[in-house]
Amino acid sequence: MIILKTAAELERMRRAGEVTARALARVAETIRPGITTRELDRVAEEAIRAAGGIPAFKGYRGYPASICASVNEVVIHGIPGDRRLEEGDIISIDIGAVVDGYYGDMARTYPVGAVSEQARRLLEVTWEALERAIAAAQPGRRVSDISWAVQSYVEAHGFSVVRDFTGHGIGRQMHEDPSVPNYGRPGRGPRLEPGMVLAIEPMVTQGNPSVRVLGDGWTAVTADGSLAAHFEDTVAIREDGVEILTRPYGE
Numbered sequence: 001m002i003i004l005k006t007a008a009e010l011e012r013m014r015r016a017g018e019v020t021a022r023a024l025a026r027v028a029e030t031i032r033p034g035i036t037t038r039e040l041d042r043v044a045e046e047a048i049r050a051a052g053g054i055p056a057f058k059g060y061r062g063y064p065a066s067i068c069a070s071v072n073e074v075v076i077h078g079i080p081g082d083r084r085l086e087e088g089d090i091i092s093i094d095i096g097a098v099v100d101g102y103y104g105d106m107a108r109t110y111p112v113g114a115v116s117e118q119a120r121r122l123l124e125v126t127w128e129a130l131e132r133a134i135a136a137a138q139p140g141r142r143v144s145d146i147s148w149a150v151q152s153y154v155e156a157h158g159f160s161v162v163r164d165f166t167g168h169g170i171g172r173q174m175h176e177d178p179s180v181p182n183y184g185r186p187g188r189g190p191r192l193e194p195g196m197v198l199a200i201e202p203m204v205t206q207g208n209p210s211v212r213v214l215g216d217g218w219t220a221v222t223a224d225g226s227l228a229a230h231f232e233d234t235v236a237i238r239e240d241g242v243e244i245l246t247r248p249y250g251e
């Protein structure tokens with residue numbers, strides 16, 4: 001069941017999106033060679049709490065941290081720990097905050113210092129896939145128009161779309177209906193209506209799209225060890241178009 005949000009609820013979700021985005025900005029400016037992913041997690045948690053929010057991920061189905069920190073071949077759900085970033089790595093930071101009962105959820109993948117040309121291209125293509133996906137999320141269109149926008153763009157650039165994880169509705173819970181796959185033919189699935197709020201999150205690999213989950217039950221890595229990138233925004237469908245709730249100061 002898709003839960004449409006009222007104008008008053010959207011205002012609260014805007015605040016959740018803003019807290020999430022500002023906390024991620026703090027993490028982003030902390031990323032450098034030599035830092036551990038645990039230190040980045042601490043920056044995120046402090047920033048979320050200082051803004052009056054609650055880390056959305058911590059305790060979610062037993063998840064132990066406030067961010068997912070996914071380095072290189074880790075696609076999503078990397079658990080922060082003692083790993084030190086090295087020049088040339090790419091790291092996806094996925095972060096969520098609950099403010100006044102509503103969730104914000106977003107992710108960006110960053111280069112650590114100078115990265116390979118291939119890595120840079122992967123980041124650019126995955127970012128542009130998210131941009132196109134959001135542009136496709138217009139009222140009156142359907143969920144799989146978002147999916148197709150991602151898949152067609154990514155595959156045209158020689159990369160692959162992960163199938164095992166999807167975007168999702170979001171609101172008073174982090175995961176609500178509908179599921180928002182990053183692949184599939186256009187024109188299918190629920191119609192996009194004003195009041196729907198979606199977390200759109202393309203996950204893209206350099207090589208094969210298959211992923212496997214490590215023994216910790218969370219860390220999802222590419223089966224072939226190739227690099228992966230992940231970008232996510234929380235967006236609201238409105239009468240007049242689509243509003244990105246997790247970009248309070250543009251991007």
Ligand code: MF3
Nearest residue numbers: 056057060063068094105199
């Ligand atoms: N952005 C991720 C998602 O949409 C965050 C989940 S991480 C978890 O599912 F640890 F909280 F599960």
Ligand code: CO
Nearest residue numbers: 105199201232
């Ligand atoms: Co999400």
